[in-house]
Amino acid sequence: MSGxxxxxxxxxxxxxxxRALDLFDEKGFAAVTxxxxxxxxxxxxxxxxxxFGTKEGILVADEFDRMSPEALKDFLGSGDPIxxxxxxVRAYEAAAKGSSEPEDAGEGPRFKKSPWRRVRYFFxxxxxxxxxxxxxxxxxxxxxxxxxATGELTETQARVVANALVFGYFAALEQWYLDGGSRPIAxxxxxxxxPLRGIxxxxxxxxxx
Amino acid sequence: MSGxxxxxxxxxxxxxxxRALDLFDEKGFAAVTxxxxxxxxxxxxxxxxxxFGTKEGILVADEFDRMSPEALKDFLGSGDPIxxxxxxVRAYEAAAKGSSEPEDAGEGPRFKKSPWRRVRYFFxxxxxxxxxxxxxxxxxxxxxxxxxATGELTETQARVVANALVFGYFAALEQWYLDGGSRPIAxxxxxxxxPLRGIxxxxxxxxxx
DNA sequence: CTGCCTAGAGAAAGTGACTGTCTCAATGGA
DNA sequence: TCCATTGAGACAGTCACTTTCTCTAGGCAG
Numbered sequence: 001m002s003g004x005x006x007x008x009x010x011x012x013x014x015x016x017x018x019r020a021l022d023l024f025d026e027k028g029f030a031a032v033t034x035x036x037x038x039x040x041x042x043x044x045x046x047x048x049x050x051x052f053g054t055k056e057g058i059l060v061a062d063e064f065d066r067m068s069p070e071a072l073k074d075f076l077g078s079g080d081p082i083x084x085x086x087x088x089v090r091a092y093e094a095a096a097k098g099s100s101e102p103e104d105a106g107e108g109p110r111f112k113k114s115p116w117r118r119v120r121y122f123f124x125x126x127x128x129x130x131x132x133x134x135x136x137x138x139x140x141x142x143x144x145x146x147x148x149a150t151g152e153l154t155e156t157q158a159r160v161v162a163n164a165l166v167f168g169y170f171a172a173l174e175q176w177y178l179d180g181g182s183r184p185i186a187x188x189x190x191x192x193x194x195p196l197r198g199i200x201x202x203x204x205x206x207x208x209x
Numbered sequence: 210m211s212g213x214x215x216x217x218x219x220x221x222x223x224x225x226x227x228r229a230l231d232l233f234d235e236k237g238f239a240a241v242t243x244x245x246x247x248x249x250x251x252x253x254x255x256x257x258x259x260x261f262g263t264k265e266g267i268l269v270a271d272e273f274d275r276m277s278p279e280a281l282k283d284f285l286g287s288g289d290p291i292x293x294x295x296x297x298v299r300a301y302e303a304a305a306k307g308s309s310e311p312e313d314a315g316e317g318p319r320f321k322k323s324p325w326r327r328v329r330y331f332f333x334x335x336x337x338x339x340x341x342x343x344x345x346x347x348x349x350x351x352x353x354x355x356x357x358a359t360g361e362l363t364e365t366q367a368r369v370v371a372n373a374l375v376f377g378y379f380a381a382l383e384q385w386y387l388d389g390g391s392r393p394i395a396x397x398x399x400x401x402x403x404p405l406r407g408i409x410x411x412x413x414x415x416x417x418x
Numbered sequence: 419c420t421g422c423c424t425a426g427a428g429a430a431a432g433t434g435a436c437t438g439t440c441t442c443a444a445t446g447g448a
Numbered sequence: 449t450c451c452a453t454t455g456a457g458a459c460a461g462t463c464a465c466t467t468t469c470t471c472t473a474g475g476c477a478g
Contacts (some may be wrong), residue, residue: 035434105311134342167349195370253429254465
């Protein structure tokens, strides 16, 4: 598994993301070229494209994407998907508070920024927002079969509900962003998704684990 | 109002869309350049960009976008938004059956194609799909305030529900596409959105017009 | 009907994101 | 230790999209 190749890959991705974020914060997203980012991260432009695909991909690359179908099934398998989502958001926020990698302490007096720093660009930069939507769309297509597999909903309904979940989460995240990010995101998700709970409440009594 | 300038604009947009669709069907979306489209439509490339913004915009340009806030309010104002959506879809399908402009009869033996021909690209061409998602996202942001204005939901919930509506519609449309487009889209929307009806059923008894 | 005046269509050059292809070094296995 | 393969870098090319300028022709006085 984790050979040197894989290590290089992970380290490079992390470095590129950090340096790119620094540059974006400094000059604005549009004013930064891939070549600058590559130079700042000391890799070739080709590598940036190989690792992230697009400029926006640097910001929206998400561990959610590379989650295996099995892990996703575990994640969504038990009970109300909204509760699963809430658990994931809370876990993410808790991990973010503890943050971040200890090994970058040897690189100078750089302030530790919140891992949510990049989220700003999700809403501030239109092209990034589009990329986020594309990601959510892919996520919806991945979880729809899992929702359909429970047998409670038709395939069409499973697709609709999957999109309602992922883009509903996005809407809650936007409200969190617009409010300045003071309260926890999970609060927004919990409140925002409440109207959707009826989907499972109504027909889930047979399986209320 | 409809001066010659506006007439030129509408006619040019229509011509560009038709010619572009012809070229896409013939050579594939990626293999067609904006210059080719402009040449085929006998306008300048600049005009294509001025009228549609992007290459994908030629396919996803939607009257929904330029709908005024007032018209949107009329459209969504009365009762269950899902019913409003269904009404709109049914009206669109009925109009599509009657189809299309009589004045293009003088242009040669070209087959009348369904106005849904372009929908194929929504799902077959990734970059177009992304553009559609971006459009739906914008639509969601436009209708969220209208949903919030009813006062039944908080702002966050209104945003979530708005996204659930527009991307739920998209999911239903995809199922329709995957099934080959035989049955009416409205059927898919009606079936797919049924789990979401609880949102209004539960608290809408005061206003069941 | 005539003449200004401005919106807007076209022309053209530039930018940079992204895509191939090739080479070569380094890796991991025999 | 040697070999096959993976993958990083270099490089050239394409084309979507932007910006700027010019100049025509529509819109609107008078």
